[in-house]
Amino acid sequence: MVIARTVNMLHAILEQARGFDDVELLLSKGNDALTRFMNNHVHQSTEVAWRNLRIRVLLDGRSGVVETDRLDQDSLAAAIERAGEIARAQPAPETPAQLEASRPMADSTAWHETTAAAMAFDRARIVQQLGDLARPKGATFSGAISTSEKTTCIVNTRGTEAYQESTQAELNLLAQRGELSGYSYWIGGDISALPLNDLADEALSLTAAEAVLQRLEPGVYPVVLDHYAAGMMIGYLGYMGFGAKQYLEGRSFMTRRMGKRVASTRITIRDDARNPSGLSSMFDGEGVVRRPVDLIQAGVAVGVVTDSVSARALELKNSGHAFPMPNSEGPAASHLFVEPGKSTLPRMIGSIKRGIYVRKFHYVNVVDPMTSLITGMTKDGTFLIEEGKLVRPLSNLRFTQDVLGALKSCSALSSASRLVEGVYGPVHSPAMLIKKFHFTGVGEE
């Protein structure tokens, strides 16, 4: 019923926008709620209802785009007229813009009543439970818990009709005791699946040591990257080079390496937006069905993700990875999966004579996309490993490392995999053992 009403509303706007060669409408709307807490108490409780209609008109191959959240008749008429003016103001392009024709199926498992119905009191009670878990251990929790619901609908004059309702819940958790801190994170569609006690234990476990932070000299060390650090690193790899636009323009580390070995044979990475272990997304910003794409297979660079424009340029089938078009970014790999291995975190740590364990990376940024060089800091759980054991907490370290270099020296991956924070979207990643990782600075004085 809601689907029909929304689709019909957009078709009515398409009718209103006659006079152009083609028209595309992308309606997004939702409710976002978030409870933020510090030292076990809530300091911010927010609830936002929002909507956005993106109107794209095509005229002689030129695109004009207007976005608005004003959906009354007068505002819509003005927005459509302005989109036409924008299209007409542009010169005729050599490669005319085109719309896609697609009718993707909605994912009926992406919406959960439990999440949509969660109230501020429900989120505050979670904070209360966290406080109850932290206090006996002399620790505190800070972080944020959010619940949201979203509807996305795309229709165009080429016959595309795409509709999706989804929910999302997310917990970002920081445990602190003295100068020690530990991090954990969860994201999913159904808040009733939130493993609160496990997440609390995971974050608290790194604050239990009776030791002061030790400063370790920068250098090259073997490192065990917990899921959170490994996933963030892979997220940045995708940001730097898994898109076809970067590849075509020669700005990606993939450009000169397609078909070549770029990582250990243990490394297989694919983008799979329909994998139920991730946050499923059936269609992209053009309404095109998202298809799985192999990016690195057993260490060999094998593919990039495309949108309609880059797929035509590469003469490939569109893989459905577009942001709303037109855009400067090009397609993006936003649902990355790293194939797990056969090891475990304890086994990886146990195999190291002297090295470093890292829970999480902080403030990562790209230094050189052509060599996959990134920099950042460790945060909320950095430990010295000696003789196979976590022996003492370390001051945060700065790393400057080419990701492909790290992946070439990857000697083990955990069999367990987690959905963790990435760049374009969460990354499903195992923990990794990297033999050589370059630490270039220390956080504390």
Add this chain to the structure above:
Amino acid sequence: MHSIAAMIMNHASSRKVDYADVRVIRRTTESISVRNEIPESVEVSETFGVGVRVFVDGRWGFAATDDIVHDRLDGLVERAILGAKAAAVAGGPKEHFDPPPAVTATHASFCEVDPQSVSLEEKLSMLTACTRIMGGEKSVEQCEATMDAWHEVKVFYSTLGSQIEQSSTVCGAGISAGALARGDMQVRSYPNSFRGNFARAGYEFIDAMRLDDNAAQTAAEAAALLRAPMCPDLPEADLIIGGSQLALQIHESVGHAIEFDRILGYEASFAGTSFLQPSDVGHRIYGAPIMNVTADATLPHGLGSFHYDDDGYLSVRDVIVDSGRLVGVLTSAGIAHVLDRRSNACMRAEGWNHFPIIRMTNVNLEPGEAGSLEDLIADTSHGYLLETNKSWSIDDKRLNFQFATELAVEIRDGKRGRLFRNPIYSGMTPAFWASCDAICGPSEWQLWGVTNCGKGEPMQVAQVSHGCAPARFRKQRLWGA
């Protein structure tokens, strides 16, 4: 907009909240990107929404919507109250709020030429011409020219009786040339990287950039960088840091560190904390004696300028670092009392849909006495001039930083020498600012707009400017990668 604000405040008053305010905001944005003579994206967007903040028994609640139908707006106050009451469930200390005096005010930022009065054809023509000129340079394959403008009207009402209307216009533009060869890419930008420079001003600001006049030089520098050797690895190098890069250095290693909410731990789980403690204010040596920093929301063209903040406090110019000593931080009506001070008006929200948090105003390094950039170069026997940011990162306490810039120029015996590619410098905040021994004078001082400052959960992106002149820092780690 005023009638919506008044209606919501009437409703909030009837619900006996301790305090409430509302922001009704309309914002229009135009964003243009041209790549290699082709308009890559031209977008106009408009948003119009309302956000209500209520304070009930020491807890905040916030609700917002852009579904502006009057009979639905009553529910907004109820939802905000529900959030505030829910916040009490977890217990803990109550929040504090020092209400500002009630004011009625109207203020508009300075704008000589409305960017909407300039045709899209003219804008596209100028940007396309820039990419054509840059593309004329051999080896330059990626030529980008961008322009952004936005206009915002914000109406603020509070249950104390404040009625404030503020409107502002922001413009920005920039060009960049990407030279590619042998698996390397070198980018040169003008007047700054990441979509150029921005100011609270009209189209006259973009006109004054003379992007087309600078396109050929920008492309030539990108091509030259492709041929330049890698920056040498030096444990101790004297650095002259150019204005736009120094602005980002100030942003990361001063601006964020002095946010008092970070110092108190409110951002610990996301943006991070600070190496500073509340007791440092008035005592700690932040940098060299020539270091003077102000937080100034009253500058006419700064992106961090406004007339009243989102607590309803009048904007101020405050001294933060006085002759190297930390004397102030960025505060709000909620936490200034911890220092026994009055708010210096730093609360801002990204839009109608965000809860206000402490954001930088224009945090500026005041000019020094080293004259012009050429004077400073002439005064340097051996060092490196670093220009235009390429990459940035800093730890959660704002201590350990690492920046990459587009280029380094060696200085020998007071003269510019060899060009180097891929320079990186890194250091620790206190030692870095202590090493500053020369700051150029007022003639070199200018505001640089930073448009992508992220903080808060949900993430809020703020715009701020930093005024500075090129400055010299002794014995810093410099390397190439």
